[in-house]
Amino acid sequence: MKELKTSAExxxxxxxxxxxxxxxxxxxxxxxxxxxxLPGMLHMxxxxxxxxxxxxxxxxxxxxxxxxxxxxxxxxxxxxxxNLHWMPTxxxxxxxxxxxxxxxxxxxxxxxxxxxxxxxxxxxxEAVEVEYEPMKAVxxxxxxxxxxxxxxxxxxxxxxxxxxxxxxxxxxxxTEQVFKNADVVVEEKVYLPRxxxxxxxxxxxxxxxxxxxxxxxxxxxxxxxxxIRTVFALVAGHxxxxxxxxxxxxxxxxxxxxxxxPIYPGYVIAVAASVVIGKPVKWVEDRSENLQADSFAxxxxxxxxxxxxxxxxxxxxxxxxxxxxxYTDAAANPSKYPAGMFSICTGSYDIKTAFTEMDAYYTNKPxxxxxxxxxxxxxxxxxxxxxIVDVLAKKLGRDPAELRLQNFIQPDEFPYKSALxxxxxxxxxxRALKLAMDKIGYEDLRKxxxxxxxxxxxxxxxxxxxxxxxxxxxxxxxxxLGIKMFDSCEVRIHPTGKAIAxxxxxxxxxxxxxxxxxxxxxxxxxxxxxxxxxxxxxxTAPYGLGTYASRSTPTAGAAAAKAAHKIREKSKKIAAHLxxxxxxxxxxxxxxxxxxxxxxxSKTIQEIAFxxxxxxxxxxxxxxxxxxxxxxxxxTFPFGxxxxxxxxxxxxxxxxxxxxxxxxxxGNIINPMIVEGQIHxxxxxxxxxxxxxxxxxxxDGNILNGSLMDYLVPTAVETPNWETDQTVxxxxxxxxxxxxxxxxxxxxxPPAIANAVIDALSHLGVESMGIPxxxxxxxxxxxxxxxxx
Amino acid sequence: xxxxxxxxxxxxxxxTREVDSRLLLVHFIREDLQMTGTHIGCxxxxxxxxxxxxxxxxxxxxxxxxxxANGKSLTTIEGLESGGKLHPLQxxxxxxxxxxxxxxxxxxxMRAVELLGKNPNPTExxxxxxxxxxxxxxxxxxxxxxxxxxxxxxxxxxxx
Numbered sequence: 001m002k003e004l005k006t007s008a009e010x011x012x013x014x015x016x017x018x019x020x021x022x023x024x025x026x027x028x029x030x031x032x033x034x035x036x037x038l039p040g041m042l043h044m045x046x047x048x049x050x051x052x053x054x055x056x057x058x059x060x061x062x063x064x065x066x067x068x069x070x071x072x073x074x075x076x077x078x079x080x081x082x083n084l085h086w087m088p089t090x091x092x093x094x095x096x097x098x099x100x101x102x103x104x105x106x107x108x109x110x111x112x113x114x115x116x117x118x119x120x121x122x123x124x125x126e127a128v129e130v131e132y133e134p135m136k137a138v139x140x141x142x143x144x145x146x147x148x149x150x151x152x153x154x155x156x157x158x159x160x161x162x163x164x165x166x167x168x169x170x171x172x173x174x175t176e177q178v179f180k181n182a183d184v185v186v187e188e189k190v191y192l193p194r195x196x197x198x199x200x201x202x203x204x205x206x207x208x209x210x211x212x213x214x215x216x217x218x219x220x221x222x223x224x225x226x227x228i229r230t231v232f233a234l235v236a237g238h239x240x241x242x243x244x245x246x247x248x249x250x251x252x253x254x255x256x257x258x259x260x261x262p263i264y265p266g267y268v269i270a271v272a273a274s275v276v277i278g279k280p281v282k283w284v285e286d287r288s289e290n291l292q293a294d295s296f297a298x299x300x301x302x303x304x305x306x307x308x309x310x311x312x313x314x315x316x317x318x319x320x321x322x323x324x325x326x327y328t329d330a331a332a333n334p335s336k337y338p339a340g341m342f343s344i345c346t347g348s349y350d351i352k353t354a355f356t357e358m359d360a361y362y363t364n365k366p367x368x369x370x371x372x373x374x375x376x377x378x379x380x381x382x383x384x385x386x387x388i389v390d391v392l393a394k395k396l397g398r399d400p401a402e403l404r405l406q407n408f409i410q411p412d413e414f415p416y417k418s419a420l421x422x423x424x425x426x427x428x429x430x431r432a433l434k435l436a437m438d439k440i441g442y443e444d445l446r447k448x449x450x451x452x453x454x455x456x457x458x459x460x461x462x463x464x465x466x467x468x469x470x471x472x473x474x475x476x477x478x479x480x481l482g483i484k485m486f487d488s489c490e491v492r493i494h495p496t497g498k499a500i501a502x503x504x505x506x507x508x509x510x511x512x513x514x515x516x517x518x519x520x521x522x523x524x525x526x527x528x529x530x531x532x533x534x535x536x537x538x539x540t541a542p543y544g545l546g547t548y549a550s551r552s553t554p555t556a557g558a559a560a561a562k563a564a565h566k567i568r569e570k571s572k573k574i575a576a577h578l579x580x581x582x583x584x585x586x587x588x589x590x591x592x593x594x595x596x597x598x599x600x601x602s603k604t605i606q607e608i609a610f611x612x613x614x615x616x617x618x619x620x621x622x623x624x625x626x627x628x629x630x631x632x633x634x635x636t637f638p639f640g641x642x643x644x645x646x647x648x649x650x651x652x653x654x655x656x657x658x659x660x661x662x663x664x665x666x667g668n669i670i671n672p673m674i675v676e677g678q679i680h681x682x683x684x685x686x687x688x689x690x691x692x693x694x695x696x697x698x699x700d701g702n703i704l705n706g707s708l709m710d711y712l713v714p715t716a717v718e719t720p721n722w723e724t725d726q727t728v729x730x731x732x733x734x735x736x737x738x739x740x741x742x743x744x745x746x747x748x749x750p751p752a753i754a755n756a757v758i759d760a761l762s763h764l765g766v767e768s769m770g771i772p773x774x775x776x777x778x779x780x781x782x783x784x785x786x787x788x789x
Numbered sequence: 790x791x792x793x794x795x796x797x798x799x800x801x802x803x804x805t806r807e808v809d810s811r812l813l814l815v816h817f818i819r820e821d822l823q824m825t826g827t828h829i830g831c832x833x834x835x836x837x838x839x840x841x842x843x844x845x846x847x848x849x850x851x852x853x854x855x856x857x858a859n860g861k862s863l864t865t866i867e868g869l870e871s872g873g874k875l876h877p878l879q880x881x882x883x884x885x886x887x888x889x890x891x892x893x894x895x896x897x898x899m900r901a902v903e904l905l906g907k908n909p910n911p912t913e914x915x916x917x918x919x920x921x922x923x924x925x926x927x928x929x930x931x932x933x934x935x936x937x938x939x940x941x942x943x944x945x946x947x948x949x
Binding site: 018019021022023024025026027028029030031032034035037118119197198199200201202252253254255257284286287288508509510511673674676677678680681682683684685707708709713715716717719721722 | 809829832888920
């Protein structure tokens with residue numbers, strides 16, 4: 001850890017100060033969307049399709065409308081009257097708000113009932129009569145690509161198949177050449193199943209249209225309030241909602257993880273209902289609706305191949321992927337990257353040649369493909385490379401740690417240009433892996449494993465040495481619906497030396513109210529406790545693209561540093577005026593400008609702030625404020641090495657994580673306590689898909705585990721006591737040397753755990769297992785080999 | 790819909806209201822009484838965000854009708870702080886970074902109140918088992934365990 005620049009009272013970077021936002025949360029005084037109550041507010045509940053694919057023959061709302069307290073039933077036909085029955089997705093695909101003729105997945109929104117309270121609204125939902133004509137659903141993307149498969153998106157004129165897009169990058173020909181001439185080629189099929197973010201707060205909104213002012217205010221569970229405002233203006237401009245009349249407020253958010261980036265039909269219907277009825281309308285979905293209908297993550301079928309020399313030098317990587325996007329591509333990737341940052345798949349290794357291609361298909365499943373706690377498909381990419389490295393090690397009879405160390409990009413090779421075109425900013429991969437090996441006692445564990453195997457006991461060790469790509473992103477390549485992916489900070493220093501700062505991002509538990517204040521404290525010397533942080537209100541905060549893909553620190557955090565530098569520039573002029581010296585004679589140290597060689601002559605930032613309002617130099621504007629929109633020059637590349645040790649019960653096949661050590665390197669750290677907390681949480685969200693979670697559908701498109709009854713979110717009992725440590729390799733291009741951290745563990749944990757379980761069974765001839773690896777699957781694979789009853 | 794008159798004590802104050810027989814206790818607390826610290830995170834009694842104490846026992850208020858709480862005494866997260874002093878568990882969650890988004894926190898704390906009431910010296914395993922009816926998606930539970938341990942130590946010191 002580098003030396004701290006500020007005192008504990010100032011609380012700049014590197015201090016584990018306690019979180020400012022805790023004060024309200026521990027008292028039950030948070031303000032989440034469902035806590036918002038407005039006078040005359042009505043409640044909305046949604047009628048959902050029981051079928052994955054069906055024609056709607058009729059919708060009869062008479063009985064629902066007859067229930068006292070029901071105000072309206074909104075159908076696709078009602079919205080069609082306003083041309084609001086379809087909306088764009090963030091990937092420029094289209095999605096029904098409410099259907100007029102066909103439903104495309106089970107639990108799709110069919111109609112909405114608006115009533116006096118949530119119970120009457122639910123009664124109304126029961127009373128809406130919908131007549132369906134079920135059709136044969138296409139659930140499997142491999143069936144969707146067959147020539148005689150029914151064409152699902154008949155709404156798209158001229159569509160003759162279920163193909164959405166093809167994407168490829170790298171050199172196919174050269175890669176083929178290397179594979180042809182290679183000593184060793186290995187292949188692994190890797191399927192990352194469909195999973196759900198399952199934030200403990202579900203999605204919802206309170207839409208309030210003021211007919212007198214023509215102004216719409218929406219409190220909603222969104223990670224990207226500004227982008228939502230612009231999309232609403234683009235979609236509903238024709239019915240009179242222009243952007244200055246739309247205010248999106250993202251209040252406290254009970255976890256986001258990427259699931260609160262998309263615009264769900266429920267939000268739009270609630271807005272339409274409020275506009276039509278002229279009263280506030282609240283919609284908050286149930287957990288089961290959330291799991292069944294809101295955006296899924298992953299669902300990538302990957303075929304991964306690696307070519308290597310017999311000495312173990314990795315020479316080429318090739319990955320072919322089939323992506324199942326459900327009924328529409330409702331991912332939230334930057335426009336130019338339909339597969340997100342998947343091309344980080346060469347990972348931490350110096351692989352000179354690579355090619356990857358992907359085809360996306362429509363199926364009768366909910367839409368999505370959101371970046372669940374990862375920077376757009378990085379989780380899928382890291383799983384692919386970290387599995388194939390283990391497969392190669394097995395094939396060559398090499399230790400997986402040793403093979404990784406042999407092939408790492410070396411510290412002196414940065415900035416490193418990867419075969420698929422990224423410029424990695426900085427890294428020291430051997431240091432991170434060696435630290436993990438030392439901490440866990442790797443050599444001793446391998447010896448123990450040999451002894452255990454001789455006794456018939458099952459123990460495995462799994463490694464993952466990942467490299468992430470986060471902080472989207474540079475405006476030349478990164479936009480969502482055309483809006484560039486900068487982010488922003490506006491700082492105002494008050495006359496008494498206190499401050500308020502507003503940002504275009506939105507915390508969902510990451511602790512921005514504390515960490516952003518620490519960045520400003522570092523750069524201005526104003527104590528972090530004197531700096532108020534605000535986000536999430538589009539009427540007051542500067543424009544930004546929001547919080548996801550680990551972009552807050554790389555973009556808005558950098559904007560805070562840059563805005564602080566602008567404050568310092570002006571402060572210098574004021575200090576020169578107050579001290580009656582020229583600006584060149586002044587130097588900055590934390591919290592004050594002093595005269596070079598005469599440090600007793602100085603003015604603190606607080607004195608300067610007071611002067612900015614009471615005694616500003618003639619010719620200089622009064623006040624002390626700055627705004628910065630930060631356009632990053634490059635992405636940042638956090639990395640780390642994780643090692644997992646598992647023991648498998650030889651009778652029940654229960655998998656127990658004995659130890660898990662996570663070494664993370666996210667560059668310079670703002671608040672070590674918060675970073676560690678983010679890693680704990682991310683590791684648990686990596687454990688979940690590795691061992692427990694998967695959204696399962698039957699062949700008719702019925703979801704088989706659409707509630708917490710059987711979608712297995714880990715509790716404190718299943719979750720191990722994570723061990724963490726770090727190395728620090730600053731980003732050379734970020735103003736604070738920081739990289740972003742919160743998604744590394746979600747990305748890195750699943751392959752470490754999968755590799756450990758497979759390693760525990762590898763001496764029995766088990767080479768591969770798909771996640772989630774359950775005791776049942778372990779039993780199955782051993783039974784197939786005649787090793788279990 | 791039949792109506793019933795209920796009298797329920799919450800955080801030391803008595804409330805008499807006429808309620809529908811089907812009104813869930815969590816909605817009574819959140820909507821009729823506007824105490825929104827108690828949250829709703831699921832519809833199957835799994836997440837525990839709605840946990841409150843009823844006559845000293847932690848219950849999931851989404852799974853009780855309001856009329857079942859008639860004549861009972863409830864404590865919610867809003868009732869823990871006394872005389873401007875935080876409960877040791879509230880303090881522990883802040884000191885040990887036992888919360889991130891804060892949504893599961895009130896339920897988690899209320900569950901832990903009963904846990905420490907019954908077992909002032911829990912082992913790590915006992916804490917983990919004790920809070921396994923409450924889901925947290927942010928923290929990975931490590932710091933929640935530490936928060937409960939912090940409170941246990943503090944409560945022992947206060948008694949001594």
